[in-house]
Amino acid sequence: MSAPEIITGDCRTEMSVRGPFDMVFADPPYGDTSLTWDRKVEGWIAVAVAALKPSGSMWVFGFMRFFIDQGGLFKAAGLRYAQDVVWEKHNGSSFHCDRFKRVHEHAVQFYRADTEWAAVWNEVQTTSDARSRVVRRKKRPAHTGDIGRGHYVSEDGGPRIERSVIYARSCHGRAIHPTEKPSGFVEKLIRTSCPPGGIVGDFFAGSGSAGEAAAMSGRRYVGCEIDPEMARAARDRLAGSLFVGCVGTTEKEGRAG
Structure with a gap:
């Protein structure tokens, strides 16, 4: 199995020349806060669809507010909703307008509208x-x-059969990236939608948790991260994993438009 690769750059340009992917994984900025990095990235969905195999599917993380706001873009890009699972955290956060403490996020699976659902690769998790x-x-x-x-x-x-609400401790206190997802939870999604030996395309790699999950499940991995420092941290993380050797050294400095 080839070593996982972390590319530094804008996923809209870097990932368009890679693939095709058996599965796309995406944890994009939700645009919920005033943090400088938390801004919506326009146009990445169309690039992901073009890089996706007909039998592939895409898992996207987000809050309900994000999917209500962005839902039309997934449909316009030629995607259909398949299913969703809920990540239940041990802790959470809230905005000042919330009346409940948010301790969950959604991971939604989409597939290409020009492909029948029966032709999409899926493995039931138990x-x-x-x-x-x-x-x-x-x-x-x-x-x-x-x-x-x-x-x-x-x-x-x-x-x-695995329940659609899955509990997994968040990475609070040990996270490399501020919105890091637990690799064990991500591994379930990869095992569900990427065949053994297949390739996962991660459009917002962050600290490389999806790359670690791909390695643990025996899948190949290409991730893209726009922040050079975070991309280096992701490479270090994957290089130090017991499951993988040295990561790819491809690095093209990029900037989101």
Whole structure:
């Protein structure tokens, strides 16, 4: 398997010449705050669709406000909504206008409108925590005579389909990037939508958590990060992982328009 690659630059130019990707992963700025880096990036969705294989799909992180605001852009770019999962955090944040503390984010899966859903690569994720059925033992009624006991015993636990609300501790206190996603949670999305040995295209790489998740699941990875310092931190993270060797050294300085 080729080493993961982190590119420094604008995803709208750098990722347009790479791919095609089996899966696109995107955690774009939501545009919710006044922070200098938290601004909406125009035009990246169309680039991602063009770089996506017909059998591929795209997972995008965001709050509900983000998807309501940006929903028309996904449709205009030729994408269809497939499903979504909720990341439940152990802590959260709130704006001054909120009446509930926000402890969740959405990850929404889209696929190309020119592809039938049945043709999109998906692998059902399961957990081995299904509750075992009660052991039932039939008492022998007196009138039946001498018969053996009848009972069944189910396997303890066992697989069940993964729930759409998934709990994972946030990276608070140990995050490299301020909006870093837990690599274990991201790995579930990658295993769901990228075939083994396939390639994940990460349009907003940040600290490289998706690259770490791709390595853990045996997938190839190309990430793009516009901040040179963060891109270097992502390379260091992937280089130090037990699951990967040295990362690619391609670095093209870029700037968002």
